[in-house]
Amino acid sequence: MTTAADSLVRVRSLKFGFGPKVIYDGIDLDIVRGKITAILGPSGTGKTTLLRLIGGQWKPDAGSIEFDGIDVHRQSRSQLFELRKRMGLLFQSGALLTDLSVFENVAFPLREHTAFPESMIRDLVLMKLEAVGLRGAAKLYPSEISGGMARRVAMARAIALEPDMIMYDEPFTGQDPISMGVLIRLIQGLNKSLDLTSVIVTHDVEDVMRIADYVYVLSGGKVLDHGSPAEVQHSKSDLVRQFLNGEADGPVSFHYKAARGYADDLMAGRE
């Protein structure tokens, strides 16, 4: 595994659940500095939950999460807020502020956290928008742009404060191949040019495998396998291979577990 200095985020023996429902049952995970780490797993495993745990929005039941050597969940609220300025999180939905224009959305973190003069904010915002190719859309409102564009605006907003790390939650869902390609190149480009650490959470296996340096496969509250994309693709675990190849049947059943058999269920209606 990696040495302590290499990893920006260190997750150790993490346990978390919603009430009785266990989401994580003791996982270890390292996000290496400067690399793109992909976290894969079937829908509902708790990938979004993991990002919220790293961001300190939820507290683990046990175990720890360190960001740059600082335990995220042992900070006061203001210390936590300082930490969050160093990490960006792109929500599945984009989460743009709908009453502000694209320009103002990107300006939002700058206005909240800096005392920069207006001219400087303007320059910075236009630079960030240029980086995601949307300088021309500065005056539009979130309701007037497409989902793919909204994600790029959210990226511009996430890099506004020049964080150390960006976490992308399902950045590719609902994108056509072209806009998918744009997003992939953008994530890769930003990671390199801004010296970022990136975490991509997704179930779009194929595309993310092309750009990821390291891959974790999660399911059922456990880390099933991890390694470079090539290593994971030849995993010894049937489950991992089933997931990566997208087969409907294998260790993971297509059917959600029901209380009684199919025939019994159908018959039960006739009594």
Place this chain on the structure above:
Amino acid sequence: MNFLSPLTEGLRGLGRAVLFLFTILAGIPAALLRPRLILQQIYSVGVLSLIIIVISGSFIGMVLALQGYRTLVNFGAASSLGVLVALSIVRELGPVVTALLFAGRAGSALAAEIGLMKATDQLSGMEMMAVDPIKRVIAPRFIAGLVAMPLLVSIFSLMAIGVAGGHAIGVELLGVDDGSYWSQINQAMHGTDIRDMLIKGTVFGLAISWIAVYQGYHAAPTSEGVSRATTSTVVVSSLAVLALDFVLTAFMFH
């Protein structure tokens, strides 16, 4: 055991709402440092409600003038119409009707806006940008409701009394004497009436804003959750206004 559960659930909700109020109050100093955000919100709740307040005030004034005149003229006391109108508006109808309209117009909009922001991850998004949504979103809206309500109550009351007067004096059918209408108001109304009106307005404003931001902030993050939050805001704050009105009136009567 079972029949008690709505009661415990209700108490728990009340406890959460009180805790939430303390969180908002703690966020108020930070919000006050950014008066532009508050002014924006006052403008938006004020403008939302202004037209409906002005129109309702006028109609209620006219109806009061008609009804009051019909009763008073039997006792040969038509000249006291001004007192009747002014006191019923300033003491009761002004604050209460304004509050009910405010709950329906601004309170529901506030709850829906905040609930939608929550459902679309805008509030979580802010948190992740190290911006506290309580200070940035909730507190300015809460303060705005608190400030706007007494202003709207005053506008409503002025409208109602003015229009009632204009109607009673101007319409030949009624023909109340101009001088006696205003001088009677002058004599019968005291500073304390105005003060009590503003107190009622402020208390109602606090209740409605509190209920609206609480419902929005704690809405289930779905379209159904937002619609439920909107409805509860109107229902709960209307009942709260009527109950508070009784309590306040009982105290002020002493």
